[in-house]
Amino acid sequence: MASRAKATILDIAREAGVSKSTVSLVLQGSGLIRPETALKVRKAIEDVGYVYNRGAANLRKAHSNVIGMVINDLTNPFFAELAVGMERVFQSAGIVPFIANTAENPVRQEEVLKSLMEQGVAGLVVSPARGTTPGAFRRLETAGVPVVFVMRRLPESRIPVITPDNHRGAYLATAHLIGKGHRRLAFFGGSSDLVVYHERLGGFRAACEALGIEPADRLVFEGETSRKGGIACLETALAMAAPPTAALCFNDAVAFGVLLALRKRGLEPGADFAVVGFDDVAEAEHYMPALTSVAVNTAGLGERAAHVVLKMIQSRTTRAEDHIGAVNLVVRESCGPDRKEHGCAGMGDAA
């Protein structure tokens, strides 16, 4: 019942009456072997229930075909979509990537990276955890392991980054809100230890600036990047003397929270308070009301990141160009119809 000592290529060699070298050659699909011999060997492989020992092979070859995807939060559907995009291209490259979750914890991330290195990964796609320290990837760099960041970046790092155009996305969304006639706007959720946060907030501010919203009428509420965070943001915002009438949310999760909290208060999302999300996760389309959001082509960026790391591995380099993905605002129901109270200067929805 229990397995006897596991079979090696020597067992196969004996079984098939050839040398271990021949078996190795067959395993690697070398054309140097006579077809009949190969067949004989393959039969022996089946017979003894052989499983290839990649560890031993890597020891000799000094390059594994293991690729790691390090994700900061797998329970967030956004990152799950991202992971699936990457997987698609790895799969068609005949590679099984290993996914590791850091649960937004830099310490855990450190462990994960260490383990992956010890495993001898050939390359890594990483969405770094919040609060990642500057030196966290130095070991990888000095070891010459190709790494690419996706969706998130570190402030100073030289590691290539694949990310959506956060600034522009936020700008677009904010302009949309202003076009709807809103004059007192909020930015909900996120925290300043994330580079993305600054990018998105920057886009928000730039749009306000350009379209004539007074600094006093731009409200910024930091908070968790989750449903819960959204709920909290809305509560504190509405408790103000002069509350905002619309909000751009750091991401869709926050936006869902806001929608929920509005409903709880008996307010109609869209009509009473406009909200736009960011990322356009699959759920946004099916929400009640359907969420207006900035689509970032999540899976596409994932695929791009996977391609980049593959290319880096192949060309044995640790450098690559950054890639900023196009974004576009998909307008649904969560901003309601235009509000015409104030004379709004030519920002209608025509065209």
Added chain:
Amino acid sequence: MASRAKATILDIAREAGVSKSTVSLVLQGSGLIRPETALKVRKAIEDVGYVYNRGAANLRKAHSNVIGMVINDLTNPFFAELAVGMERVFQSAGIVPFIANTAENPVRQEEVLKSLMEQGVAGLVVSPARGTTPGAFRRLETAGVPVVFVMRRLPESRIPVITPDNHRGAYLATAHLIGKGHRRLAFFGGSSDLVVYHERLGGFRAACEALGIEPADRLVFEGETSRKGGIACLETALAMAAPPTAALCFNDAVAFGVLLALRKRGLEPGADFAVVGFDDVAEAEHYMPALTSVAVNTAGLGERAAHVVLKMIQSRTTRAEDHIGAVNLVVRESCGPDRKEHGCAGMGDAA
């Protein structure tokens, strides 16, 4: 810039002026080494930027500390929650598990399992893909690798299973519906190639049987186990001459789809049509209306599964007891208030 040949324990040994064996001992935290020597070695390790080669070690030790979690669909928040539960216990055991996604594809699953075996995994927790063939895990079994199934099982397999009490959950939910006064019930979503499906459907049927619902009044609609599937089920159900007034859904995703489709048709979930979900994902609580669902303690089952596989590895066995987790119905808003049209025999909500 590029890494020079990577350091091995011999380099450390030279640097520290000791033998490789000593270095190895230090690496394993052996108490046999004089503290000062250990210190010297540890310093050398830092200096040369050494990274441990687990592949080489496993070659000699013949047991890795790699554990794999094979998940059928990571984009489903339910399975993501499950994965996170498992991770928690692996983490506190000082193990970094590798997650692999099979995307509900048996062929992909085969590749994933092969790769994991080649990597020399010590154990596996698997939520098998739909349509997994009976022999898919034979290799693992003959290799003596501990495997435990979680959430899903194969029809014939002898591999231990950690799963919720699906039958009872479905029974509870159905009884609740009947207690609300419904007399024509539907079971929405899922397909018969899943063992879980039969278990849940069985519970549904048993409750109908026990509580006096005619076979003709039990409607079963197979469908995708997703929002989309739920929408489709509701459409075809309402197109019937005598449509059902309530549905037990295969899982929460299906239920969300049904809720959505009801809204789209201008029907009020709960009041016009009662729906109960299964799994009680985090989102259920926050939905509009909040979804009544069968809570299965997802993360808890994940933790249990992780513990079991850890124990199996430790005691080098490939067998373990099955574990059926308790379930309970959490009643929210999606079934509305009681309906009293028909004289319903003593199934009120009291107690």
Added chain:
DNA sequence: TTGATTTGTTGGAACGTTCCATTTAATAGG
């Protein structure tokens, strides 16, 4: 026929660790 070439096949030396058996040094017992 002889030598060169091609086609298949093969032994052996790595690769970086672990672990056993051994050695060396230091300490204790008589």
Added chain:
DNA sequence: CCTATTAAATGGAACGTTCCAACAAATCAA
């Protein structure tokens, strides 16, 4: 002083692959 005992450190043989250099057999050129 010699012998046991303990503590600390070490050399060498694995582990299962890959790959190079070498070899054997068959084919070809002359």
